[in-house]
Amino acid sequence: MTAQTLAPAARASQALTGSQVVLKALVEQGVEVIFGYPGGAVLPIYDAIFQQSELRHVLVRHEQAAVHAAEGYARSTGKVGCVLVTSGPGATNTVTGLTDALMDSVPIVCLTGQVPTHMIGNDAFQEADTVGITRPCTKHNYLVKDPSGLARTVHEAFHVARSGRPGPVVIDLPKDILMGGAPYVARDEVRHRTYHPVRDPEEARIEQAVDMLLGAERPIIYAGGGVVNSGPRACQLLTEFVRETGFPVTLTLMGLGAYPATDRQFVGMLGMHGTYEANLAMHGCDVMLNVGARFDDRVTARLDGFSPASKKIHVDIDPSSINKNIPVDLSIVGDCERTLTALIAAWRRRANQHESSRTRAWWGQIDEWRKTDSLRFRQQGEVIKPQFAIQRLYELTLDREVYVTTEVGQHQMWAAQHFKFEKPLRWMTSGGLGTMGYGFPAAMGVQVAHPEALVVDIAGEASWVMNMQEMSTCIQYRLPVKSFILNNSYMGMVRQWQDFFHGSRHSESYMESLPDFVKLAEAFGAVGLRAEKASDLDDLIKEMIRVDRPVIADIVVDRAENVYPMIPGGAAHNEIRLSPPDDGEHMPISEKGMVLV
């Protein structure tokens, strides 16, 4: 029986088609927007989309961008992002986005079309082994072969994507399943057989943690994206806990916004390009409380030199993140919000045992380190320093609801260092995978979720062109995304490493033949602006905010600027470099360090 003969039969019996079942389940799961791109295998879903009004579809210009847009949507709302693409090339084009979402724990459900079930395995037109290809880059994936399991699979996919450590889930949908009839099963009727991650921490471990923290003389709280993923309430609780303990707190790249950046107890981001005080505090602490971070190699630097004298507590919803890179003394498996609730309660019960004088010397030391002012830069003359451009962007948008995304490279690190986030869900960057081309489509997704907000992609010119086709999408849906391009004519981060570690041989890192970004904007129907002098910057930023349309701001910046501080590969936190090596001196790096990425 072919699919074509099934569809009318389904209609005759008043049943829903597979496509309608999928849409109904999406709506029941709270999906409002779906980012996608059509093709033969998903035409039935597109037909069903055409005939309803509950779901909005945003047509991207490349499937990779659909996933990044869904990531931006998800990370700025806390909801699951949803993607729809066709079989074969549509599905393979999502792989980078899915891997990005997996690495950064972003909840995504991606629907892929597939050739009809009877043709699977025949090398049919636009057939790809989508579940095979996406198995290692998703949290889980499904191939639906039986219409009776369709609705259940969609509900399960959302459950898996958002529970525990969130991540991307693919549902591969053969065309005959979409066209034939399928029974609907409501969300409430589906309970997952196996997947129920532990969320409540063990009380005894909470007490042990409080014991350790009460005894600390040089404590540090190190929090990451897990707190943001757990939700705004978790961030609020983190802030309360930090304030009540009086301890210093540092955040990972993914965690920025989980604690107010301008607060005195915040010692800045840590890691390869983190602040001097954050990295030295990590190195010198005696008790470390890690909440929702994963001891990533950008954060730990050389493992055997990592925080050698500390007792470590690790709170994570994902048991496999614990003892992976760094062995810890106390692990607490649980959701950050629930764990912080329990920690605060336990701490309050024993508040009388807490002596704030115990950490006075430690704070004195931290304030000493702070005086190095490790993020300092000098804006002199008219050549725009990239850090200065970000600082002005930050200062001139203080009165607005701002959401920032980034591409990958030097500009990303400067954005993390100089844009200060007071609230969670305002900062979207590709941390784990480091995907150039992430920021612009992600910003688009953020703008779809927050139509009134100011959404800025702080970009490098090389990264931005990787997904610049999305300007069409921005124009079509009137998404006034601002592309704030720090144009140094180089793959700056590559150039920096070549300068430091490869004898300044700039092999293929110069960006020849860049487009004229102002004309490019105009060609798309967007607004193009350019600043070449520091004195032009404020006017440009004000104009960029004023126009209610997509803008490409081409900020011509100093080509030679490097990101500091820096912990070179293979070095430990206390070997952090604050400034360029003196003339003739090379960035000190061991042979082992050279092989590190």
Next chain:
Amino acid sequence: MPDQERRHTIAVLVDNEPGVLARVIGLFSGRGYNIESLTVAEVDEANGLSRINIVTTGTPLVVEQIRSLLAKLVPVHRVLDLTLSGTHVERELALVKVSGDRERLIEALRIADFMHARLVASSPKSLVFEATGGPDELDAFIELLRPIEVSRAGIVAIGRGDAVLSTDRLKSEQTNPKPMSVKKASER
């Protein structure tokens, strides 16, 4: 000895669905862990459950990673490190073929008898034996027999005592990983 590699036998209870074995194998190959033996078969038809027995070697940190990564796979019901959770029994089945002249075959029959292997097929110039036993016993048997062809089933294992690996417990035996003794940098 926290850095010492050790052999572990891990039992995993999974939904018997397409792709589940690929997920398990992909986890090992994708992260560079080794699989020394892997067996899989349905063990509970009514509930659609299969059991996978995996033998791997690694340091305690690596084996803990393997266990928690297995537990994280969506179709996995339970993971049990049999090596860590008290004593267990391991058995393997092998079919081995010997060939040669009369004298050689008679010698083989004698060895097989001594090792409690069963003759399951014979021809004038060859014999096939079925042997079961612990992996070491089978190794010894094969070494003695010097067969021309060997087919081994891989290891199946089960815990001793009344503890049962079933679906009605937490996914991994330990949700909270044990503290690892943290060594100073200088000791590494």
